Amino acid sequence: MQLDLKTIEALAPDQASLGAAAKLTKRSNWPRLEAYEHLPLIWGECQGSGSNPYRVAFDTSDHGYKCTCPSRKFPCKHILALAWIGATAPDSFALVDQTPDWVNDWLGRRRKPGQSPIPAAAGSEGKSIDEATRPAESAPVEDTAAAERREATQRKRAEDTRSAVSAALDELDQWIADQLRLGLAGFVDASSERCRRIAARLVDLKATALAGRIDELPARLMALRGEERPDAAIRELGKLVLLAKAWRAAPDDAELKRLVSTSETRDQILANPDAIQVESDWEVLGEKIETRRDGLVSHATWLLDLGSTTPRFALLLDFFPASAGRRSGAFAPGDRFKARLVFYPSRNPLRALVAERLGDVVAGAWPVFAPNTAGDPLAAYAAFQDGAPWLAECPVILPAGAIALDEKEGAWWQAASDPHGIALPVAGSVSQTLLGLDLAATAALWNGARLELLASQSSIGRLDLS
Amino acid sequence: MSELDQAGLARLRDGWISGGAAFELAPAEWKEVASAASPDEQERRLLAIAAQALDVALRPAAPKTLKRRQPLPVLALPMLPERLRPLLRAALKYAADARLKTRVATLVASRGFVTHPMDWMPAASDQAAPEVYAPWVDWQAGADGEKHSRREQLTAETWDDFYPAARRIALADLRRAAPALARTLIETKGASEPAEVRLALIELMRVGLSADDISFLKSLSADRSGKVREMAGRLLARLGERGNPTDAGPQDPTAELAAFIEEGKSGFLRRRTTYAPIKLKSPAQQARRADLFASCYFGDLVARFGKTEPDLIGAWQFGVDDNADRFLVLMVSVSGSDAAVACLADMLVAEGGKLTLLVLQLMLRLDSGRKRLLIRQILNDAQNLHALNLVEGAEAGWLEWGDLANGKTLSALRSAVSGDNDVMKRSAEQYIEAIGFLATAATAEKLIGDVVAAGLPPASPSLGLLRLNAALAENRSQSDR
Structure with a gap:
């Protein structure tokens, strides 16, 4: 590797980035560090603040780089940290003879710069590696009065937030009553404008998460056929009523706070002794990437626990600004890995963080889950709703079945054992090929009206359907 | 949910759709649960109950007539092993159009595998897909009756x-x-x-x-x-049967076409007959000549001049008028005898240079040996490597390292990938992809090493087909053991 610290200094956009990078050079932040045997290329996965690790690659010859984090600094702290480790501890990188697909994608897309790399001496004014590595001056010792003032401020802020959210829910209640009074036919037609208005009001009153959900409501309605929309509107608005009531009953409940106002940070979740931790083999079932009306992109990665006897899922959820451009995820559908996941405290724990990635797992079939006694493929959904009736969707494993078409070419999943009975409508269009395959098991998200297919096991192996 | 509840829910739903208070329309039990001080709160409580009822107690009703397709037929070859599917997908992703994707599938079939149907399926109209895919082509075309391929x-x-x-x-x-x-x-x-x-x-x-x-x-x-x-x-x-055996006088299209061709003599010591297109004076003449070449048969033209097919081919003055050359070759391709096609192909390949490219018009009539000769010639002079992608019906996986190393192709590729000219680099990547189809596994492996050493990034997507090619051989040898 032809890297030195002067080069990293020159590359850094500012001193703050160098300082942040210095903190990331600890080996424990990097579950994977690899280098290509035949090329000046290093890459790694850095555990950032998102639920997925960031994927970072660096070309040590021309200093080209790629990172999946949403930072607007170029290069970001992850790139600088990777290069820093490359310069100071090259032995940390495992030498491999094959580049992973995501590195290949980047290499395939990138254009090499026409000019030579930045000379180490140039561009390093005002930035210093030495300064970045200098231990921070010890914080002045806080006196008791100051600590009390700080705590009081925090309490006051929390109280203000709670009051604001409470007011927000009052406004939401009134808004829902207004929609019923004006008629759901009109609401469905004007949902985009009406939801936008109440969402903006909720943001003002600090019910940010709830605002995001309401902002996306019109899109969920429009994804359905016209005759289904009034029922969907009743479901959506009814769930909002339930959520508001639940929050009023337990405003400190972590799950409800997450759904109404703001979510905990990664560090808070990792430090939470009540958070469930599961170490197991996981398979990436699929991804769902949606650009929201508030300018954020939500990137959901659904995982299946391969070590559980009953279907257990995990959801890695990240948000980043749409303006940051397209991001590649840390995982591809079908990937399998061993990891310790920490779940956000919840009645139905789903959302999780990868606390520790412990290596890859070989591909294979899913475990055979015991069929539910009721013979109902949506029994898990019903149980899910019992615990948290305000939730919009739930992952399910469907038994053997196939995809069939109705007269309007709409797709339905149909149970194999009962071709005239259980059938569930599938969201969007499906590949024609899928219509000719028998599905041994299917992972999907059910939202009360449609199935969103994630993946299936079939006689010809795993099918990626997300 | 009871029928009464369902009827109540339907009434509530209708009430809310049109707007106004719907409390009185609710089932009695629901009203009991939802009763509250304010009318708005009553409506909201009912809404919450209705939402749960819709969510859990009711399911979308499945239509009575759900159509299922016949099961996708099982093909005669095994499916590509799971571990090779990423390589296949990478090669398919790089293949720019349906024809090039079919070429990837052809390579896979030549090594004894078929693709996973979610990775690649032939279209219903695909006639270039390897024969093993015929049941899938028929399936795609909607052949859903009782019978099976x-x-x-x-x-x-x-x-x-x-x-x-x-x-x-x-x-x-x-x-x-x-x-x-x-x-x-x-x-x-x-x-x-x-x-x-x-x-x-x-x-x-x-x-x-x-x-x-x-x-x-x-x-x-x-x-x-x-x-x-x-x-x-x-x-x-x-087969040598003349389409227009009798002289139809001035209305005879073959005679009209012959009038566009000039008979001459060349050589000092040994005079021989030559045929060359006459110089045309107007676009109308050009259009008429094109029509006549397309509609007349080569055998008739040859007979008009009283020659044999090889004689006329040998005497044709290639290079005088490129369009006329192309029309003549197309004419031979459509209506010339097998011997005429072979003679013309051999002559053009032997000429080399841009004349070699005219053989591309004859591809559907050439045997595999002549196709290989053409490809070797293209690789040998490396002047027209883009033509590699135009060779229709070429076989997969036969090109040896010597075919590359003995000509100018290898040095041309090395020079393009190591240079700074982006256009040449992109062209070289297309040639590499084409060679990925033609090469043996050993050649593919060796070429990857060679161009990577010359400066092509080892992860370049253009190496996708070469990598798949090389990996297919590994797999074959493992499964043979």
């Missing part, structure tokens, strides 16, 4: 048991093995088929075409489809 003997009795793509392939096989039997089948079963199918069946007569087919082909001169008559006429012309 079968790989059994095609006879008059089993004719209807075959779907179109499978039948076309079985018939081509039969033409190779027992041409007379196949001809009889086409004669008997074709008559009742629509013109489009009849045309496709007659087109198959090109396989194993011989003098024995003359009388049947002549009988098609009375066919009700003009396209079928035209196809039969071309096939007859290939």
